[in-house]
Amino acid sequence: MEKFNEQIVVVTGGTRGIGKAIAEAFLKAGAYVVGIYAENIKAAEKFGQENSHFSSRFELVQCDVSNETEVQQLFANLEMKFDCIDILVNNAGVRRDSVLALMASSDWDKVININLNGTFLMSKHAVLLMMKKKYGRIVNITSPVSHLGFIGQANYAASKAGQIGLTKTLAKETAKKKITVNCVSPGFIATDFIDDLSVEQVSSYKKMVPMRRFGTPQEIAESVLFLASHRAAYITGAVLEISGGL
Helix, strand or coil, X not given: CCCCCCCEEEEXXXXXXXXXXXXXXXXXXXXXXXXXXXXXXXXXXXXXXXXXXXXXXXXXXXXXXXXXXHHHHHHHHHHHHHCCCCEEEECCCCCCCCCHHHCCHHHHHHHHHHHHHHHHHHHHHHHHHHCCCCXXXXXXXXCCHHHHCCCCCHHHHHHHHHHHHHHHHHHHHHHHHCEEEEEEEXXXXXXXXXXXXXXXXXXXXXXXXCXXXXXXXXXXXXXXXXXXXXXXXXXXXXXXXXXXXX
16 A cells, blocks of 8 residues: 555545545554544544544544535645645535426535535635645545436435536646546445435435445445555546445
């Protein structure tokens, strides 16, 4: 595994599920990690307790990634403390499932604001810092739903498809600055993000996956670390799908 010693890594949604696995993988690889969380203080406290042996190399910051004022303040603080950052992982995401005809406008807005607008705001301010040293890695966590489409997930699918379009465009805009922008697209991953699925849904979804199992957060984390490494210097604008063949 490549070491990330002295690199500053920001992970949104970084205290549980896939984000937690990504943050912990970077910590184990020597990075300084800034884990961003929105509302779940208990999850943040648990992350801190479980990773207390890395306490000198991580901090947890509460920030609503869909709120531009909060994001601006976050990056002002990061710039003051570190001058610039090396890696941003846009992992924060929510679901508010409903068939489109019955979907509340507030549920549409919530998903788009966090999943897509959050990626835009975090990436915008990260790029401005990364350009100071002409180096950076941005990894956006998207989903195969972006192109497969699942009943009841029009808002989620639209937000994830938007992330891919943003990624490919930003990759072209920043390539000359040695900043790469890529997506990791996890399929069904065993986290609390899918805890609301019924036993019947879980069984049905597993049958859809050729490998007949859900992935693990650690499997996603390993792919993120690769795209964030120097070994992936010639990869940008790519979407790495990790879905067991979905």
